[in-house]
Amino acid sequence: MNPITTLESIVQQYTSGKRDFRRANLREMDLLNLDLAKADLSEADLRQARLGKTNLHDASLRRSNLSEALLWGTILTEANLEEAILREADLSGAKLERARLRSAILCKASLGGASLIGADLREANLFEADLRPTADQITDLRQARLTGVDLSYAQLSGAVLAGANLDRAKLCRAHLQSRPLRATATGGSPQGLSATDLSGASLRNADLSYADLTGVILRDANLKGADLTGTILTDIDLTGAILPDGTQQVHAESPN
Template sequence: MTWVPMDLLKRYAAGERDFRSANLAGADLVKADLSEANLRGANLSGAKLLGASLIGTNLREANLRNANLQANLQEANLTGADLTGVDLREAKLQTANLRGANLTNAICVAADFSEASLSEANLRGADLSRAKLAEAALNRANLTDAILNGAMLEAANLTNAILQGAALELANLTNAIMNGAILELANLQGAHLSRARLSGATLIKANLSGANLRGANLSWTTLRGANLSRANLYRANLSWANLSEGNLQEAILIDAKLNQVNFRNTSLIGAIMPNGRTYE
């Protein structure tokens, strides 16, 4: 059913909440209050929702392609929603459910996804620069070529996530769970990865120059051809890791676990080894 925005807002004000499958394509809903409304399966493609209140709103499987969602979506249900190309700049999405949602090429700069569920979501090419994703669930999410520079991902769950070619420069991944994640060709220059769990992760040709990996678990990790120059690996666990053809020049490896590490053709010039001596 096609709705005129003004009629919908009047009926909402009168207490009606069920607007499932509503057709609101291109609707002007700037600063509208639709909190707790049921818009499951609704068509909101191209809609203008700048400043709208959508707290706890059910937008499951809704079409929000290219919509302006610079709104308050705290606790909203966006499971399986189509958010392709959506504008979520500075949006509030704390504890929202975006499991399996499609956010391809979405603009999420400085958006707050703290404790949100993005499991299995498609974030390919999304711009999440400076986004807050602390304790967010991103397991099995597709973040191929996503931009996460300066993002806050502390204690986020990125188990088996795909981050191939992702930009994570200066990102905060302290205590992040990244076991089995694919980070091939990712840029993690200067990233904070202290105590991060990266067991079994793939970091082929990744850039970790100057990264803080203090106490990180990199056991069984593939780092072939990776750049770890000047990285801080103090007390990191690199047991059984593949560091062949990599660059560890001037890296700090004091008290690091290096059992069965593959250092074939790796440059260690200037690296400070577990015994405190500089490699020459």
């Protein structure tokens, strides 16, 4: 396969119908605002590449290396990112609905304001990842599959994880506490908190030891077998939730 070394060659080949860019060396390249939907970039070297706002819908990036890549606002809906390396990548505001990220490495990645509705992140590593909302966008993980994911020390304050599957997830010392709302554009004071929403989420056998869950919404969540050693549970809403011992919480107050 001929090496791809310039932006012009990528655009020309894609426009002519080529979709196979497997193992391409695109390290540190500027690939902003391109249409690369359905492209096959499996095992490509995209370290420190700039892909902001690029359309990668239904593209294959399986086992590609995107360490420190800039992917803010990138369209990755239904993309295959299984086993991809996204260490310290910036995915702020990225569109990852129904994306496949199983076993991907996202250590210290920035995912603020990203949409991951229905994404598959089973067995992914998000150690120290930042999933806090941005000033104008929530981080949306509704219905995401996060079974066995490593979110130790991750920043999840204000994220929406309603209905997510976090069975066996590692959330040791994760920051899930509700966060203060930002001041208004007119300079007014912020009102209230942006609550981290885990309503209806499944956290069976999850490790929540020493995590901060202050103000978190856990209505109808399943915490059976979860490890709450040292967990901060101040002002959480557990209405209808199944507790670690298998009993159901009737009222909202935190367990003793």
